[in-house]
Amino acid sequence: MKDSKELVVALAGNPNCGKTSVFNNLTGSRQHVGNWPGVTVERKEGTHIHGDVALKIIDLPGTYSLGAYSEDEAVARDYLLFGQPDVIVNIVDSTNLARNLYLTTQLLETGIPVVIALNMCDELASKGIKINVPLLSQLLGVPVVQTVASRGRGMEELVEKTIAAAGNPPAKSINYGPDLEPDLEAFVEELKELKTHLNPRFLALKLLEDTEFVKDIPLEESEKEKLLAIQEKNLERMRKKWGEGVETLLAERRYGYIAGMVKEAVQEESSLLARLSVSDKIDRIVTSRLFGIPFFLLVVWGIFQFTFTLGDPLVELLEGFFESFAEAAGIWLQNIGASELVSSFIGDGIIGGIGSILVFIPHIGLLFLAISILEDSGYMARAAYIMDRFMHMLGLHGKSFLPLLVGFGCNVPGIMATRTLENKNDRLITILINPLMSCGGRLPIYILFTSALFTANQGLVIFSLYLLGIVLAILMGMLFKKFLFKGDSAPFVMELPPYRLPTFKNTLLTMWDRVGAFIKRAGTVIFAASILIWFLANLPVGVEYASQQSLLGRIGSLLAPILKPAGFGNWQAASALIFGVVAKEVVVSTLGVIHGVGEEGLVGVIAKTWTPLAAYSFMVMNLLYIPCVATIGAIRRETNSWKWTLFAIGYSLALGWGVAALIYQVGSLLGFA
Ligand code: GDP
Numbered sequence: 001m002k003d004s005k006e007l008v009v010a011l012a013g014n015p016n017c018g019k020t021s022v023f024n025n026l027t028g029s030r031q032h033v034g035n036w037p038g039v040t041v042e043r044k045e046g047t048h049i050h051g052d053v054a055l056k057i058i059d060l061p062g063t064y065s066l067g068a069y070s071e072d073e074a075v076a077r078d079y080l081l082f083g084q085p086d087v088i089v090n091i092v093d094s095t096n097l098a099r100n101l102y103l104t105t106q107l108l109e110t111g112i113p114v115v116i117a118l119n120m121c122d123e124l125a126s127k128g129i130k131i132n133v134p135l136l137s138q139l140l141g142v143p144v145v146q147t148v149a150s151r152g153r154g155m156e157e158l159v160e161k162t163i164a165a166a167g168n169p170p171a172k173s174i175n176y177g178p179d180l181e182p183d184l185e186a187f188v189e190e191l192k193e194l195k196t197h198l199n200p201r202f203l204a205l206k207l208l209e210d211t212e213f214v215k216d217i218p219l220e221e222s223e224k225e226k227l228l229a230i231q232e233k234n235l236e237r238m239r240k241k242w243g244e245g246v247e248t249l250l251a252e253r254r255y256g257y258i259a260g261m262v263k264e265a266v267q268e269e270s271s272l273l274a275r276l277s278v279s280d281k282i283d284r285i286v287t288s289r290l291f292g293i294p295f296f297l298l299v300v301w302g303i304f305q306f307t308f309t310l311g312d313p314l315v316e317l318l319e320g321f322f323e324s325f326a327e328a329a330g331i332w333l334q335n336i337g338a339s340e341l342v343s344s345f346i347g348d349g350i351i352g353g354i355g356s357i358l359v360f361i362p363h364i365g366l367l368f369l370a371i372s373i374l375e376d377s378g379y380m381a382r383a384a385y386i387m388d389r390f391m392h393m394l395g396l397h398g399k400s401f402l403p404l405l406v407g408f409g410c411n412v413p414g415i416m417a418t419r420t421l422e423n424k425n426d427r428l429i430t431i432l433i434n435p436l437m438s439c440g441g442r443l444p445i446y447i448l449f450t451s452a453l454f455t456a457n458q459g460l461v462i463f464s465l466y467l468l469g470i471v472l473a474i475l476m477g478m479l480f481k482k483f484l485f486k487g488d489s490a491p492f493v494m495e496l497p498p499y500r501l502p503t504f505k506n507t508l509l510t511m512w513d514r515v516g517a518f519i520k521r522a523g524t525v526i527f528a529a530s531i532l533i534w535f536l537a538n539l540p541v542g543v544e545y546a547s548q549q550s551l552l553g554r555i556g557s558l559l560a561p562i563l564k565p566a567g568f569g570n571w572q573a574a575s576a577l578i579f580g581v582v583a584k585e586v587v588v589s590t591l592g593v594i595h596g597v598g599e600e601g602l603v604g605v606i607a608k609t610w611t612p613l614a615a616y617s618f619m620v621m622n623l624l625y626i627p628c629v630a631t632i633g634a635i636r637r638e639t640n641s642w643k644w645t646l647f648a649i650g651y652s653l654a655l656g657w658g659v660a661a662l663i664y665q666v667g668s669l670l671g672f673a
Pocket residue numbers: 013014015016017018019020021022032033034035036037038039040062119120121122123147148149150151375376377500503506
């Protein structure tokens with residue numbers, strides 16, 4: 001045991017093995033858990049207190065090896081190798097032991113203490129797998145703990161073993177065979193002279209497998225030169241003897257070793273694995289060429305039906321609540337003799353602004369509930385798989401579809417999720433088209449306008465908007481690929497996790513996280529914007545509230561003529577669009593401040609003053625035009641380029657205006673105006 005009472009513990013493992021679930025269990029935090037690779041792209045930190053020991057827990061992105069083929073893998077590798085954790089907790093999917101152990105063998109070689117969490121143990125029985133845990137632990141030379149992270153089982157023991165492991169490096173490492181070992185040892189001996197904390201044997205193996213690795217090691221220049229010389233000499237020597245493919249040889253030996261170990265410690269029933277075959281059977285239909293895409297569309301359509309059927313009655317309740325609240329507040333303000341200005345500030349500015357947004361909580365909650373059930377069950381990974389074939393036809397990468405899916409929640413994490421893409425061009429394209437995915441912030445706009453003008457087929461209209469976003473994203477992606485970034489995309493290997501029954505806790509937590517973020521935005525950004533807009537509606541002093549002569553009206557009027565061809569050339573819509581760049585929900589709260597939540601309600605006012613065609617074109621504009629400020633920030637950070645950020649703003653504005661105008665003009669010709 002180390003003297004200090006703080007231990008740094010890194011969680012490492014393949015994608016989807018349950019790292020984030022373990023992290024959440026230990027730290028009580030609520031990181032997003034999802035049944036597909038690429039959910040965690042950054043490292044997250046939290047603390048777990050056990051007796052007098054504080055464990056600082058680091059959740060890392062999933063990785064299959066200590067190579068760095070994509071940015072999220074590089075994050076994991078760099079932390080494990082250079083971040084100097086005290087203990088690595090290697091989470092292993094016990095139902096897929098052979099593949100998971102590849103990373104394990106590499107971890108054992110780093111010389112850092114390792115504890116293995118044999119996760120998903122609840123699924124072993126149904127798959128007919130038996131693992132001899134003590135034997136496995138003996139073969140690997142490190143402690144092994146059985147866990148079920150999704151239910152919090154085994155966490156106590158995991159923590160105890162982790163604390164005990166600190167300061168005890170793994171007892172064993174792979175033997176690469178009597179023919180290779182002496183050559184390897186010679187290399188290791190020379191590396192021992194270097195001043196680096198990396199384990200020399202690990203370094204030798206790593207340099208044989210990845211000659212570029214030197215570049216990434218934080219070393220002084222002089223040491224680096226020494227290292228390069230040693231590397232060159234030994235590589236040459238070994239290549240002479242073993243041919244160019246030394247690294248393949250190493251990988252082969254490693255797989256061989258793992259296969260042997262699995263044979264010893266794991267017993268599998270001979271027949272096809274029971275659970276997997278159920279998954280397979282479902283997949284044969286759900287991911288088939290013929291039914292894959294129709295089924296996907298059906299699922300998405302189902303989500304909207306679910307959201308609206310259950311959400312509408314709840315929204316009416318909330319609306320009623322806010323109306324009576326506004327009324328009561330009005331009476332109270334009159335009674336205490338508040339001036340008209342103060343009454344308007346509270347009634348129009350605050351209640352009108354925030355209330356118009358908060359009434360959408362039921363819809364947002366239900367939509368995210370449905371999405372998180374799909375994520376957790378494993379269907380979302382299938383959706384990416386289905387779209388892969390489709391997207392390849394368009395010259396895009398199937399893996400790009402995952403960040404796009406995340407974008408439905410919010411474009412900011414969607415853009416961050418592009419870190420899983422290896423190819424720089426594909427990544428840039430995926431970032432640029434991500435804002436076309438209709439995020440949760442746009443939903444209140446759709447709900448407001450469809451409640452007012454499309455009561456009969458609300459779900460269908462909103463579904464069409466989401467679909468339009470996807471179709472345009474694919475079209476724009478193709479265009480960008482063709483004209484801006486030529487070149488091939490890497491082949492896509494997406495593993496399909498077996499279907500799992502979503503856990504109640506995870507699903508609710510994920511939903512609550514997103515709803516919480518929405519409420520937080522209402523209380524901060526949208527609140528501030530509402531107050532600003534209320535002031536603009538009252539200035540200059542003496543002007544009639546929210547009239548065209550107010551500052552708000554004048555700003556809107558400047559822009560309105562440009563919007564006329566798209567069917568919403570009124571100043572109210574124009575100023576809502578301007579302030580909507582702050583956050584898309586502000587479009588609604590601006591209209592709320594202008595029209596109030598009075599007797600007719602905002603929905604009533606919209607129903608009276610808009611035509612369905614103009615409303616549809618306005619919703620399309622909101623789907624497409626300029627991303628919100630937070631998204632713009634994410635684009636800037638992830639592309640690290642103002643040029644591409646400005647490009648994203650410019651093209652989306654042009655696209656939004658163009659498509660909205662097209663819809664309005666064609667619609668008018670057909671007589672819908
Ligand atoms: P990560 O990608 O390694 O961070 O994995 P997550 O923690 O996001 O989990 C991936 C999926 O596996 C989620 O659907 C979890 O609910 C599920 N999961 C995690 N641990 C277990 C477990 O022990 N048993 C079962 N059956 N499912 C689990």
